[in-house]
Amino acid sequence: MTEAAPSIVHLRDVRLERGGRTVLRDISLDVPKGQVIAVLGPSGSGKSTLLAALTGELEAAAGTVEVFGRPIPRRNRDLLELRKGIGVLLQGNGLLTDLTAAENVGLPLRAHTRLPRPVIDRLVRMKLHAVGLRAAADAFPRELSGGMARRVALARALALDPPLMIYDEPLTGLDPIASGVVMALVRRLNDTLGLTSIVVTHHVHETLPVADHAIVIANGGIVFSGSPDALSASPDPLVQQFLKGEPDGPIGFDAAPRTEAA
Template identity: 85%
Template sequence: MTQPAPIVRLQDVRLDRGGRTILRGLDLSVSPGQVVAVLGPSGSGKSTLLAALTGELDAAAGTVEVFGRPIPTRHRELLELRKGIGVLLQGNGLLTDLSAAENVGLPLRAHTRLPKPVIERLVDMKLHAVGLRAARDAYPRELSGGMARRVALARALALDPPLMIYDEPLTGLDPIASGVVMALVRRLNDTLGLTSIVVTHHVHETLPVADHALVIANGGIVFSGTPEALQATTDPLVRQFLDGQPDGPIGFDAAPRTEAA
């Protein structure tokens, strides 16, 4: 049986910022339906990788493909591509003067011409999917951190994107809220037929819901495999990150990144 085409594929990608190489030699293939955890210490380049996947940052070398085609360079085509990518930002990005329902409805009002009653119905469905339909009239200041994160997730799902990218989704959440959010990521991925990429440094909360794991450190991918293989690895560099060791192959007083080739 033929394998389905990958939703995301990177081949020998190099990513530069400010004239310096942040990541190089990136190879990645994400199959439909997978939850992929992209792990690594702060400053390792995880957000740079995310920027490349959404077309915010052009690859300096190699190819980045999403939905089977290279990231477009034309503005209009890039906007169309981004409608198929839901992004949950670590800061939520909720507008404080709008209710939860109004925040979730923003993408629908901006990108569709659906009648107001249809938008209201879709908003209720998205809030119900994250367990917060009863909070539709609440404002962000009235929500807990975990509830606000789930409202932001409902908004990211508003246009039914086939690909979800989560940028540090557990930042600022307590262990219970973190567990709720990660369980929701897995459930929504499976029930809605999504593909999800979770960019995070929260290892223990993320691995139980992931199908595949990557570890980024020292300018590249240092591990790619199943969560079980990651937990069992004896690689000193990866173990330093997993076990939170202050000393080891990953330098936290990092030297400046190399100049772009």
């Protein structure tokens, strides 16, 4: 990665545990300002655990985790302030079904600011326009397609103008066209709004074209870090197994034992 750009996220020799079990070990990562970073890996590899560390939900068992140039705070008030600068797009969208698209997008503004209603309404229209859904402001989530609902959730994640965006499996449940629209938005919004984006996903081929840098997590650690082109050309059998979706190889998968039919 470019050393001249300041790091928005800095991890060094991090170990992450859940329930006393080590999920990730020896994780070192720098995310420069303005880049789109793809965090790839098979299901269960620890990608969501890494996200939990970045948002302060999970404290590292060892090592250093810094966001915006400072360690993740432990005090609730300081942690809340940090999280205001991090927009998170959840894979399940998290839209409230009894609120319209506009009302969903306005939630963070109503909860975390004292802006007057007319200003909030204008900001909501701007955010919906940024994701191409201004005309859907009065629609309820049940009236939206999967791709549209994902874009409303994206507009809500952007409501407080966070400098850092984290996308947690943003393509789950989307068809190829909607996936292309969402990933194009990720790139365009990152560039036009001056964001830094971390995209956590197992959708390799849809994500790499918009990424500046890619890392692959497997077997409890980072097994690749480099450009998308270098990833595609990597001779590492572990990387190739993941890219090709091969069931057999150095990446292990837990499976329940099969029982013979009576």
